[in-house]
Amino acid sequence: MSKTVLMQGNEAAVEGAIAAGMRFFAGYPITPSTEIAETCALRLPQEGGKFIQMEDEISSIAAVLGASAAGMKAMTATSGPGFSLMQENLGYGAMAEIPCVIVDVQRSGPSTGLPTSPSQGDYMQARWGTHGDHPVIALSPASVLETYTLMIRAFNLAEKYRTPVIFLMDEIVGHMREGVELPDPGKLIINQRKMSFHDGANKQCYFVPEGEYVPAMKPFGQGERYNITGLAHDESGFPVNSSEIAGRLVKRLLDKVEKNTDHICRVEEIEMDDAETAIVCFGGTTRAARDAVNAARAVGKKVGMFRPVTVWPFPEKQLRARLPQLKRILVVEHNHGQMLLEVQRCVGGALPVGFLGRIDGTVISPRDILARLGEMEGMHHAE
Amino acid sequence: MPSDLVHLYMRIDHLPQIWCPGCGNGVIMRDVAVAIDELIHDEENSINREDIVIVSGIGCSSRAAGYLDFNSIHTTHGRAIAFASGIKMANPKLHVIVLTGDGDCSAIGGNHLIHAARRNLGLTVVCFNNDIYGMTGGQYSPTTPHGDRATTAPYGNVDRPFDIANLASGAGASFSARGDVYHARETIDIIKQAILHKGFSLVDVYSICPTYYGRKNKKGDAVEMLKWQKENLVPTARYYSMSEGERANKKLIGILSFNDYPEYTEEYARIIALCRKAKKK
Ligand SMILES: Cc1ncc(C[n+]2csc(CCOP(=O)(O)OP(=O)(O)O)c2C)c(N)n1
Numbered sequence: 001m002s003k004t005v006l007m008q009g010n011e012a013a014v015e016g017a018i019a020a021g022m023r024f025f026a027g028y029p030i031t032p033s034t035e036i037a038e039t040c041a042l043r044l045p046q047e048g049g050k051f052i053q054m055e056d057e058i059s060s061i062a063a064v065l066g067a068s069a070a071g072m073k074a075m076t077a078t079s080g081p082g083f084s085l086m087q088e089n090l091g092y093g094a095m096a097e098i099p100c101v102i103v104d105v106q107r108s109g110p111s112t113g114l115p116t117s118p119s120q121g122d123y124m125q126a127r128w129g130t131h132g133d134h135p136v137i138a139l140s141p142a143s144v145l146e147t148y149t150l151m152i153r154a155f156n157l158a159e160k161y162r163t164p165v166i167f168l169m170d171e172i173v174g175h176m177r178e179g180v181e182l183p184d185p186g187k188l189i190i191n192q193r194k195m196s197f198h199d200g201a202n203k204q205c206y207f208v209p210e211g212e213y214v215p216a217m218k219p220f221g222q223g224e225r226y227n228i229t230g231l232a233h234d235e236s237g238f239p240v241n242s243s244e245i246a247g248r249l250v251k252r253l254l255d256k257v258e259k260n261t262d263h264i265c266r267v268e269e270i271e272m273d274d275a276e277t278a279i280v281c282f283g284g285t286t287r288a289a290r291d292a293v294n295a296a297r298a299v300g301k302k303v304g305m306f307r308p309v310t311v312w313p314f315p316e317k318q319l320r321a322r323l324p325q326l327k328r329i330l331v332v333e334h335n336h337g338q339m340l341l342e343v344q345r346c347v348g349g350a351l352p353v354g355f356l357g358r359i360d361g362t363v364i365s366p367r368d369i370l371a372r373l374g375e376m377e378g379m380h381h382a383e
Numbered sequence: 384m385p386s387d388l389v390h391l392y393m394r395i396d397h398l399p400q401i402w403c404p405g406c407g408n409g410v411i412m413r414d415v416a417v418a419i420d421e422l423i424h425d426e427e428n429s430i431n432r433e434d435i436v437i438v439s440g441i442g443c444s445s446r447a448a449g450y451l452d453f454n455s456i457h458t459t460h461g462r463a464i465a466f467a468s469g470i471k472m473a474n475p476k477l478h479v480i481v482l483t484g485d486g487d488c489s490a491i492g493g494n495h496l497i498h499a500a501r502r503n504l505g506l507t508v509v510c511f512n513n514d515i516y517g518m519t520g521g522q523y524s525p526t527t528p529h530g531d532r533a534t535t536a537p538y539g540n541v542d543r544p545f546d547i548a549n550l551a552s553g554a555g556a557s558f559s560a561r562g563d564v565y566h567a568r569e570t571i572d573i574i575k576q577a578i579l580h581k582g583f584s585l586v587d588v589y590s591i592c593p594t595y596y597g598r599k600n601k602k603g604d605a606v607e608m609l610k611w612q613k614e615n616l617v618p619t620a621r622y623y624s625m626s627e628g629e630r631a632n633k634k635l636i637g638i639l640s641f642n643d644y645p646e647y648t649e650e651y652a653r654i655i656a657l658c659r660k661a662k663k664k
Pocket residue numbers: 441442443444445460483484485486487488511513515516517518519524
């Protein structure tokens with residue numbers, strides 16, 4: 001049975017995670033993500049799960065990876081400063097292929113910045129924050145209900161691809177309160193990681209058959225013995241110095257995401273069928289963008305909204321499919337132009353790409369967007 | 384290590400290991416394997432091989448995890464105890480043994496060490512303490528004695544050192560002990576007790592690094608360095624039979640502090656039980 005409840009975005013993140021099977025949370029308090037830790041402390045033991053407040057964010061993500069290696073679905077949550085501290089172990093999770101979900105409820109930066117103000121300044125950090133070439137999956141919800149449902153998808157993707165998934169929220173969505181009708185728990189699709197049937201020492205725990213990308217292994221303590229390392233390793237999980245093996249490993253890790261973008265990438269499109277102008281937005285800028293679309297449509301302008309729900313990898317196939325019909329694109333984000341770079345890369349100069357951003361911790365309004373659209377149209381006519 | 388033990392508990396296709404000739408790490412790794420073997424075959428306290436998880440950080444010493452044929456995870460520099468905390472919380476029946484270096488566990492990982500000790504989370508930490516950063520080529524560590532040389536202390540170390548065993552007990556570890564390479568039998572027994580101990584246990588095992596610490600400080604070869612251990616590190620019974628004067632400049636090999644504070648995962652299990660009872664009502 002579905003039920004309607006009043007919920008905050010941060011709470012919805014926890015309830016979605018619990019519905020997905022998350023039973024371990026380690027974290028360190030930081031605004032505007034703290035309610036996630038607090039809700040986990042309250043809710044997890046009720047579900048037989050476990051919460052621990054670690055000494056910092058480095059140990060939080062380390063404990064999460066450890067718990068996941070021992071078979072638990074695990075999550076941590078933080079904001080910009082803590083997300084920066086997590087970067088080394090985020091790369092470790094990608095290299096060692098340990099599923100987990102890392103929530104970043106973005107706030108204004110750089111540094112301690114404006115702790116209680118909204119921002120989307122971690123978009124590029126989510127992609128490039130850890131060193132080295134590595135796969136990244138990042139999802140960004142735009143409402144309380146979507147926070148709940150998308151969190152389930154975040155765990156499903158983490159389990160399916162055996163990789164950390166970044167759940168890129170922002171202060172707007174994290175602190176938003178809405179009445180939501182939660183889906184019937186019986187109807188949810190919940191993925192579990194692939195497991196091997198091996199007992200005893202496994203010298204091929206990281207073996208992946210031709211045409212597949214994800215190894216199958218049991219969690220620690222279930223009878224299969226193997227080694228995990230962040231060093232370049234062979235199929236046995238043992239460190240190697242061979243450039244051939246190292247190159248093949250990193251290629252497979254990247255392919256795991258790049259060859260599966262059709263499955264991983266999701267977008268939301270509003271009024272895009274006949275749109276000549278697309279507003280590209282994500283997460284916390286979505287509401288203002290949607291209102292702007294409605295206002296523009298009310299006066300007969302062919303404006304639509306294109307919203308990456310999967311923000312990494314950037315849904316370039318979906319955006320490219322729209323290019324032939326478009327005359328211009330306006331990218332709206334609470335930063336100095338980060339997703340803008342991805343949009344420009346996909347457009348490749350074929351269309352004018354405008355930008356509206358904010359870096360002062362205040363919120364972009366529908367009126368700001370309409371004004372910027374007006375400017376762009378003016379520029380177009382003048383040509 | 385007796386050869387049957389090598390075949391039983393080592394990943395022999397990955398031998399020989401990477402350590403220098405004369406390094407103490409091989410002996411400590413052997414001590415850990417012997418301690419585990421004796422516990423597996425102990426009728427009273429028998430532990431299951433598949434329930435053992437070896438967790439290490441980064442350093443020469445931390446490579447031990449890969450050679451030992453158990454569940455093993457070689458993590459990031461300094462973070463082994465934090466990874467281990469998650470493993471133990473996820474499955475408290477596991478015996479989680481952290482193999483770490485003096486830099487790994489008391490410099491970059493010092494924060495995790497004191498907090499795991501404070502929580503009394505049931506991990507066993509075995510520190511391979513060689514007073515130096517071996518892997519990166521001989522820089523001073525938090526245990527390098529004052530005045531000693533290292534590549535980053537060319538005029539003598541200005542820092543004052545930690546005593547890691549005392550640090551752990553000061554932070555609340557319910558079991559804190561010291562071992563060394565020379566006194567292998569005593570060290571094996573200490574590691575066994577540490578593994579059987581319910582709460583947080585730490586064994587600071589004095590190792591030798593002839594390649595960097597030894598050479599920089601004119602301590603002679605491995606044999607000379609072991610002789611120093613024989614003369615200056617004293618097992619419990621003999622230590623306590625010595626006079627104050629005789630003990631000066633000597634260090635105890637044995638258990639430094641011990642208590643039966645409640646273990647963290649058991650305390651947390653009580654919280655879960657409480658919540659479940661409240662839910663049923
Ligand atoms: C974040 C990070 N910083 C620095 C290093 C480089 N590094 C690798 S091992 C090591 C020191 C190891 O010393 P110790 O823990 O005493 O181990 P030993 O090699 O002496 O056994 C350092 C500084 C690293 N791998 N990661």
